[in-house]
Amino acid sequence: MADAVFLAIDWGTTNRRVYALDAAGAVVACERDDHGVLAIAREEFAAEVAGIRRRFGDLPVLCAGMVGSVRGWVEVPYLRCPADLGVLAGALHRVDARTAIVPGLSFVAEGRGDVMRGEEVQLLGSVVAGLAPRDALLCQPGTHCKWAWIEQARVERFSTTITGELFALLRGHSLLADFLTGAVADGAAFRAGVAASADATLLTRLFGVRADALLGLRARGDSAAYVSGLLIGSDVREQSLVPGQAVHVLADAHLGKLYAAAIDLAGGRAVAVDSEAAFVTGIAALWRMTNAPKS
Structure with missing residues (x-):
């Protein structure tokens, strides 16, 4: 070469x-x-x-x-x-x-x-x-999601959430595993999960996923998307975004779309960034x- x-x-x-x-x-x-x-x-x-x-x-x-x-x-x-x-x-x-x-x-x-x-x-x-601008909030979703506050083109501070890994653990090894076999996409079930995250009762809501399916309150096939919305919504809400705040998201198309939806529902404004x-x-x-x- x-x-x-x-x-x-x-x-x-x-x-x-x-x-x-x-x-x-x-x-x-x-x-x-x-x-x-x-x-x-x-x-x-x-x-x-x-x-x-x-x-x-x-x-x-x-x-x-x-x-x-x-x-x-x-x-x-x-x-x-x-x-x-x-x-x-x-x-x-x-x-x-x-x-x-x-x-x-x-x-x-x-x-x-x-x-x-x-x-x-x-x-x-x-x-x-x-x-992204020299002063910005950047979000890098993945197994462990990074939130970084950039000031004058330097990483001033950052925080990491275990969002992706927690979803994988719930899907593979928890009481909910048999209920989390459906597809995850930005739709009604995912957005319902994001909305439910606003009341800060994540642990209670997670146990309720199984009960909701057993009692016919939510279609079993929607459980995975709903849980993804709960987790990503909780992740986004931890950042206390102000209305209209831009969040530059470095992610693949699928995960980026999910985070963009949660950011927009929380009042922020998602901006896609080509991570490669x-x-x-x-x-x-x-x-x-x-x-x-x-x-």
């Missing part, structure tokens, strides 16, 4: 995305697979990167995500918020002369701590790409900051 100058790896817990980028930060080639950190033993990471170089070219590598966690290749210390791309660039962990890992971020307030790895590149990249473009822009900016020609 003659045009590529470096390889960027977004290395998550279960999935991995590899990008070959040119000097302008454009994607020359990409690859997605399920070789997340949980699928790789610590002593195998060097061989994995060597294999990526054989496929894409013998180029420098810049990694982000869970590859820098206690379960990853090297445990890279978190940087305390507030932090911007310049702070991240100055704290890259060098595995070797041609391979580096982006540190994650931490936030501590009122005795409560929070951490992220990988999301910081997308969040800050969205600002550099012009997909945000990551590519962010990682390319980090590359330029650390590989600029010396004057």
Whole structure:
């Protein structure tokens, strides 16, 4: 790949995305697979990167995500918020002369701590790409949903909710599991769940899902969408949005649509952001900051 100058790896817990980028930060080639950190033993990471170089070219590598966690290749210390791309660039962990890992971020307030790895590149990249303003509230849904408050193009603070994982646990291992086999989509059942979340009785409402189905108060097939609405609605309402507040949402189309509906119902205004473009822009900016020609 003659045009590529470096390889960027977004290395998550279960999935991995590899990008070959040119000097302008454009994607020359990409690859997605399920070789997340949980699928790789610590002593195998060097061989994995060597294999990526054989496929894409013998180029420098810049990694982000869970590859820098206690379960990853090297445990890279978190940087305390507030932090911007310049702070991240100055704290890259060098595995070797041609391979580096982006540190994650931490936030501590009122005795409560929070951490992220990988999301910081997308969040800050969205600002550099012009997909979000320099002062913004960003939402990154997923297994663990990140809410980040950006001020002057830096992550000032953030919080994480366990929304996606909780839904998966309820669907796979709870008393409700047999009732949560239906599809989840933005419709009447989902929106009823979002509306029900307003009374802050999540735990009671969750148990009631089974009772409602048994008593014929809700169609059994609507239970999954209703529970998703309860959880996502509770997640959104925790943020105490003011009327008309813009929330920039970095998510795939399906999950992004669900969060957008909940945000709009809570009085906010959802703005969709291309999360892949945000990551590519962010990682390319980090590359330029650390590989600029010396004057």
